[in-house]
Structure formats: C-alpha cells, structure tokens
Amino acid sequence: MDIEAVKQRAGPREFSPKDDLPEEYRKAATRMIQFHANSEIMGAYLERPFIRQAPSLDRKLAFSAKVQDEIGHGQLLYRAAESLGIKSREQMLDELAEGEGKFLNCFHYPMESWAEVPMIAFFVDGAAMRRQATLKRTSWEPYAHAMDKVCFEEGFHVKHGEDIMRELATGSKREQEMLQDAFDEWWPRIIQFFGPTDDKSTHHDFSADVGLKTMTNDELRNAFLNAYVPKAEKYGLEIPDEPRIRDNGDGTYEVVEEDLDWEEFFTIAKNDSPGSHEQIGKRERTQEAVEWVRESLDDWERASAGANATPEAAD
Amino acid sequence: MIWEVFRQEDAGEYHTHCGNVHAPDREMAKLFAQIQHGRRKPTNSLWVAPKEEIGEVDTEDAKFGGTTDKSYRWVMGYKDLDAAFAEEVADSESEQEEADEAKRARGGDD
Amino acid sequence: MAAEEAESTEQAERTGLGMPDDLSDDEREAVETLLYRLADDELVIAERYTEWQVRAPTLESDLALANIAQDEFGHARLWYDLLEDFGATEADLIFERDPADFRHATLAELPFEDGDWADAIVRSYLYDEAEALRLEALDGTAYPRIADRVGKVLGEEDYHREHAQNWLERLAADEQGLARLQDAVDRLLPAALALWEPVDEDVEARIDDLGIRTDSLDSMREQWFDRVLPFLRALGLDTPEGVREDPESFLPDHRGRDGDHTDDWPDLHDEMTRTYRELGRTEAHEIMPDPDEAE
Numbered sequence: 001m002d003i004e005a006v007k008q009r010a011g012p013r014e015f016s017p018k019d020d021l022p023e024e025y026r027k028a029a030t031r032m033i034q035f036h037a038n039s040e041i042m043g044a045y046l047e048r049p050f051i052r053q054a055p056s057l058d059r060k061l062a063f064s065a066k067v068q069d070e071i072g073h074g075q076l077l078y079r080a081a082e083s084l085g086i087k088s089r090e091q092m093l094d095e096l097a098e099g100e101g102k103f104l105n106c107f108h109y110p111m112e113s114w115a116e117v118p119m120i121a122f123f124v125d126g127a128a129m130r131r132q133a134t135l136k137r138t139s140w141e142p143y144a145h146a147m148d149k150v151c152f153e154e155g156f157h158v159k160h161g162e163d164i165m166r167e168l169a170t171g172s173k174r175e176q177e178m179l180q181d182a183f184d185e186w187w188p189r190i191i192q193f194f195g196p197t198d199d200k201s202t203h204h205d206f207s208a209d210v211g212l213k214t215m216t217n218d219e220l221r222n223a224f225l226n227a228y229v230p231k232a233e234k235y236g237l238e239i240p241d242e243p244r245i246r247d248n249g250d251g252t253y254e255v256v257e258e259d260l261d262w263e264e265f266f267t268i269a270k271n272d273s274p275g276s277h278e279q280i281g282k283r284e285r286t287q288e289a290v291e292w293v294r295e296s297l298d299d300w301e302r303a304s305a306g307a308n309a310t311p312e313a314a315d
Numbered sequence: 316m317i318w319e320v321f322r323q324e325d326a327g328e329y330h331t332h333c334g335n336v337h338a339p340d341r342e343m344a345k346l347f348a349q350i351q352h353g354r355r356k357p358t359n360s361l362w363v364a365p366k367e368e369i370g371e372v373d374t375e376d377a378k379f380g381g382t383t384d385k386s387y388r389w390v391m392g393y394k395d396l397d398a399a400f401a402e403e404v405a406d407s408e409s410e411q412e413e414a415d416e417a418k419r420a421r422g423g424d425d
Numbered sequence: 426m427a428a429e430e431a432e433s434t435e436q437a438e439r440t441g442l443g444m445p446d447d448l449s450d451d452e453r454e455a456v457e458t459l460l461y462r463l464a465d466d467e468l469v470i471a472e473r474y475t476e477w478q479v480r481a482p483t484l485e486s487d488l489a490l491a492n493i494a495q496d497e498f499g500h501a502r503l504w505y506d507l508l509e510d511f512g513a514t515e516a517d518l519i520f521e522r523d524p525a526d527f528r529h530a531t532l533a534e535l536p537f538e539d540g541d542w543a544d545a546i547v548r549s550y551l552y553d554e555a556e557a558l559r560l561e562a563l564d565g566t567a568y569p570r571i572a573d574r575v576g577k578v579l580g581e582e583d584y585h586r587e588h589a590q591n592w593l594e595r596l597a598a599d600e601q602g603l604a605r606l607q608d609a610v611d612r613l614l615p616a617a618l619a620l621w622e623p624v625d626e627d628v629e630a631r632i633d634d635l636g637i638r639t640d641s642l643d644s645m646r647e648q649w650f651d652r653v654l655p656f657l658r659a660l661g662l663d664t665p666e667g668v669r670e671d672p673e674s675f676l677p678d679h680r681g682r683d684g685d686h687t688d689d690w691p692d693l694h695d696e697m698t699r700t701y702r703e704l705g706r707t708e709a710h711e712i713m714p715d716p717d718e719a720e
Contacts, residue, residue, distance in 0.1 A: 044478070056520075154407055381580075
C-alpha cells in the first residue's frame with residue numbers, strides 16, 4: 001500500500017499487522033505509541049515513592065494498584081508499537097534507559113510532596129484519559145485495542161486522584177494551602193501536556209491524515225479545560241493568572257499561548273532538563289541492575305525452545 | 316493435529332475463539348477453517364493456532380482477581396465523586412460496573 | 426441484634442474462645458500477640474516488595490510482584506482490623522506506633538540491594554512457605570474472628586508459592602542465576618528463622634494452649650524445614666550445614682519478634698509515615714468498607 005492509499009483508507013481501527021503499510025506510516029505510528037508507552041513507565045517512576053509515603057493503608061493499596069496499572073499499560077502499548085515491525089520492545093526499553101526515548105513533559109519534573117499527587121493523579125491522568133478516549137478510534141488497530149483496556153482501567157486512576165484532592169481540599173488550612181501551591185506550580189505544565197498549538201506542532205498533519213490522531217492538540221486542550229477548570233474551582237482552587245485563560249462564555253476556554261514557556265517545553269522534549277536527567281538516570285540504573293535476570297530468562301527460553309522444537313511463531 | 320480457530324467479524328474488532336479444525340499443518344488448517352468457520356458468519360479474518368500450543372489456566376487453578384477485598388482498584392470503590400463531568404471517566408465507570416456485575420453473577424468470589 | 430449475638434455465641438462455643446469483648450486479659454493478650462505477628466509481617470514484607478514496582482526485570486514480572494504486595498497489604502489490613510476490635514485505630518497500629526513495638530520478623534524489613542531479584546524471590550519463597558504453614562495452623566483456631574478470615578487469606582497464597590517456586594527453578598538453571606540465589610539463601614535462610622521466634626515464650630505457649638493456633642512454632646519450623654530444605658537442595662543450592670539440628674545457633678542478631686530490629690526498620694517506618702506527619706494527620710483515611718461490612 002502506498003501513502004496515498006493509506007490516506008484514502010484511513011479510519012478507526014483500519015490497519016492491522018496483516019496490512020502491507022508504507023514505512024512512513026509505520027515509523028510515525030511507532031514514534032507516537034513509543035512516546036505513549038514511555039510516558040506510562042516514566043509517570044510510574046514519579047508516582048512510586050508515594051506507594052510508600054501514602055498516609056493510610058487503603059491509599060497505599062490504591063497507589064500500588066495504580067502504579068501497577070501504568071506498567072500494565074506500558075506492556076500493552078509497547079506491544080502495539082512492536083507490532084508495527086520497526087522496533088522490538090527491548091529496543092524501545094533500551095532507548096528509554098539510554099535517554100533517547102521521549103516522554104510527556106509533566107514526567108520530567110520532580111514530585112516531592114503528597115499535595116502534588118493530585119496534579120498528576122487527577123489533572124495529568126484526566127488529560128491523558130481525555131486524549132486516550134479519542135485514540136480508541138486511531139487507525140492502528142493494535143493501538144486502539146490497547147486503548148480499550150487502558151480506558152477501562154483509567155477511570156479508577158482519575159477517581160483515586162480526585163479523592164486525594166478532595167481530602168486535601170477539605171482538610172486543614174495547611175493542606176489547602178499546600179494544594180494551592182502545588183496547583184500554581186503544576187498548572188502551566190498541565191496545560192502544556194497537550195503540546196504546542198497546532199501551527200507549531202510538526203507531526204500533527206501527517207498523523208491526522210493517516211488516522212493515527214483524531215483530534216488536534218488545541219481541540220484536546222480545550223476539551224480538557226472545559227471539564228477540568230470547573231472541577232478545580234469546585235475544590236476551591238484558584239486558577240493562576242498566567243497562563244491567561246479566556247472564558248468564551250459558552251462553556252469553552254482558550255489559552256493564551258505566549259504566556260507559556262515553550263523554551264522549557266522544548267528543552268524537556270529533548271530530554272535535556274535537569275529533571276529529565278534525574279528521571280532517566282534512575283531508569284537506566286534500575287534497568288541495568290536487573291539485566292542479569294533478563295539474560296537468565298532468555299537462556300531458559302532458548303533452552304526450552306530447543307527442547308520442544310515448536311513450529312515457528314505466527315504473527 | 317487440532318487447530319484452534321479465532322474469528323474476527325469486522326476490521327478493528329477482536330479475534331474470538333469460535334471452534335477448531337483437524338488439519339496436518341497450518342496451511343491446511345487455514346483452508347479448512349475458512350470453510351468450517353467462515354462460510355456463513357460474517358468474517359473479516361481468522362487465526363489458527365495449534366491446540367497443543369495453547370496454555371490454559373482456569374478457576375480450578377486460579378483465583379482471578381483475588382479472594383480479599385480489592386475495591387481500591389475499582390472506580391466504584393471511590394464514593395460520592397461524580398464521574399459525569401468527563402464522558403471518558405463515566406464510560407470507564409460503567410464498563411467497570413458491568414465487569415464487576417458479570418463477575419458477581421458468575422458467583423466466583425466476592 | 427439478638428440473632429447476631431446468638432450466632433456469635435454459637436460460633437464461640439464451637440471454636441472455644443469468645444468474641445473480643447468476652448476475652449479475659451490473658452486470652453486477649455494471646456490473641457493480640459498472634460495478630461501483631463501476622464499483621465506486622467504482612468505489612469512490612471509487602472512494603473519491601475513494592476520497592477520492585479517499576480524496577481522489576483520485565484514489565485510482566487513487575488505486575489506480578491506488585492500484585493503479591495497488594496495481596497499481603499490486604500492481609501495485613503484484615504489482621505489489623507481484628508486488632509481494632511480492642512479499641513485501637515489504624516493510626517495507632519501503623520502510623521503512630523513506636524517502630525520498636527512492631528513484632529514482624531526481621532526477614533521482612535531487610536532492604537533489597539539494587540537489582541537483587543534473587544533476594545526478592547528467595548525471600549518470598551521462604552516467607553510464603555512459612556505463611557502457608559501458619560495459616561493452616563489457624564484454620565482450626567479457637568478464636569472465631571480469625572476463623573472467619575483465614576480462608577480468604579489462604580486463597581491468595583497458592584499463587585505466591587507457585588510464583589516463587591517457578592522463578593527459583595528458572596533462575597537456578599543458569600550459572601549466574603544459581604550463584605545469585607546461593608548468595609540470597611546464605612543471607613536469608615538464617616534471617617527467615619526469626620519467623621519462628623517467640624514474641625514472648627509464655628504468651629506463645631498460651632496461644633497454643635488456648636487453641637488460637639493449632640500448631641506450635643517449633644513444630645511449624647520442623648515442617649518448614651521439611652518443605653524448604655529439600656526443595657532448595659534439589660535445585661542445586663546449599664543450605665547451612667546443621668541448621669535443622671541446631672537452628673538457635675543460626676539465628677540473626679536482630680530477630681524482630683521481641684522488638685529488637687535492624688536499623689533499617691526505623692528508617693523504613695519513618696519514610697512510611699512521612700506524609701502522615703507532614704500533613705499533621707491524626708487519622709488514616711479509609712477507602713474500602715470495613716471487612717465485616719463487605720460481603
């Protein structure tokens with residue numbers, strides 16, 4: 001199939017591993033899904049200290065379950081990416097550990113206190129869910145299938161995040177202040193979650209033409225604001241003055257783009273902020289430390305494959 | 316040799332198990348499967364896999380989802396929060412409720 | 426209310442001990458001691474397992490160990506809830522308790538060295554074999570509140586043991602894996618002996634006399650040796666010479682059951698309670714229904 005034919009046929013869940021797709025499509029889809037998968041893993045890195053630091057046993061259980069889900073989503077997504085035939089999961093995980101793999105801007109910042117938890121667990125997860133729901137209609141079928149399970153699970157994450165936020169927002173004055181401080185700090189990053197405005201985004205046009213993406217960055221950001229600004233206000237959070245957000249008066253909002261620090265955003269996008277180095281360094285060390293186990297499993301697999309002499313695997 | 320057959324009705328849907336065929340190899344299994352399992356029911360694609368290559372774990376061997384309370388990992392575990400503010404959260408909630416009901420109806424565990 | 430009371434009394438007669446309010450001081454001390462052993466072990470070992478989340482060798486193995494951690498936390502939750510019968514709160518039992526009052530065996534609290542997956546597997550193997558034995562010894566407990574919950578907890582233990590055994594077999598097949606397992610066994614088998622140590626000799630004897638536990642610590646330790654030593658040896662692993670004949674001489678310096686812990690424990694407890702203290706909380710918020718309410 002050539003790229004014109006791909007654009008012609010592009011539609012929800014239209015292409016699967018049995019289609020003969022041009023490299024341009026397969027590379028673009030790999031880049032997009034690998035980014036998504038990497039983000040699941042790196043988000044989990046940010047949240048894992050709070051399994052330990054959760055202030056009740058139930059919260060600890062919920063946090064452990066949530067981090068577990070994120071790794072599960074990584075598992076689904078790397079497989080969806082792998083099935084495009086460009087890179088193996090091992091390659092993608094190596095790239096992530098070596099600092100070549102890209103991931104969401106929000107996961108490049110440190111998260112230090114419990115009051116920051118809802119910034120990721122409610123707002124960023126909410127934003128992710130908003131985007132993921134639209135990806136159920138992506139053209140790469142294995143990606144859409146991964147989204148079915150991810151979206152099924154994610155509702156728990158958003159509610160868990162909201163529950164923590166509610167507890168802080170209705171807690172002591174100190175807790176409320178900590179929550180507002182965290183919100184002030186994280187809000188611009190959360191807005192940038194959806195990336196630059198459409199005319200600055202380099203990958204959108206092609207991805208939209210071949211059906212990988214079904215909504216633009218701007219549309220997604222606005223859809224997010226429409227649902228989440230009222231939520232923030234409901235919990236008594238004040239929306240920071242900058243970036244300016246215009247209330248269109250019809251239940252929709254708009255962000256004044258130039259109020260956001262795009263230089264920082266693009267530094268992060270290149271994995272080049274201090275936080276990026278810190279997070280990626282952790283990943284590299286911990287992956288390296290268990291390399292011996294993967295080698296051991298590979299040996300076992302080779303030995304048992306030799307013993308069984310099974311027919312070659314179908315894909 | 317027995318081959319298990321999985322049918323996908325439309326592009327983008329899941330392949331689900333629909334039966335099996337006896338065949339000496341994969342090529343013959345595909346030929347037989349398309350007639351036996353794809354000749355009338357709507358079919359977009361079929362997969363065949365050797366039966367002996369399929370591993371199974373069932374409720375005799377496993378306690379799927381555990382035997383103690385795991386409501387912390389379900390949307391329904393979080394009370395008095397409105398999911399309707401975002402369609403995708405509400406959808407997840409109803410999908411989870413459905414899954415939970417199906418699980419309970421099956422009477423497996425609690 | 427009356428029906429409920431009648432049911433409880435009937436159960437109490439059948440199993441020997443009464444409901445929490447009916448216990449004598451001695452009985453209560455015995456029940457509490459046993460529950461602290463169980464709950465603290467489960468809490469602390471699960472806490473250590475979670476260190477592997479996002480750090481396990483593969484994505485699939487990450488999910489599996491995280492699940493085991495959640496199972497064990499869930500079991501701790503059930504046992505702490507029975508301690509709440511005597512008036513304590515979760516805050517008293519976990520977040521505001523002096524670390525020196527915890528009764529878990531030191532095996533549970535030891536930190537993992539980076540990448541030491543062999544430790545995680547050997548530790549869970551030794552622990553879960555012990556766990557199965559002590560739950561079996563609670564199956565016929567004289568204390569009805571424990572009797573109600575043993576089945577649910579046991580239901581999740583088979584997976585834990587299968588998981589550990591399968592990993593052991595695979596890692597042992599490879600030279601490097603075997604060497605790492607051996608190192609873990611050398612360190613952890615003695616540490617695991619602390620699982621069978623008494624909190625207090627007299628109280629442990631009373632736990633047995635009252636039938637709260639149907640098997641003594643010494644007897645369970647024997648059965649544990651019966652299971653564990655041949656299994657490890659069959660994999661090509663050495664176990665300490667003479668450990669069975671004279672376990673006392675292999676015991677670690679700090680055993681935990683008597684409140685004497687390694688320095689790693691107060692550090693861990695400090696981290697676990699950090700948010701709670703930072704926010705000035707006075708109670709631990711629950712999400713799940715009380716285990717007695719959940720069907």
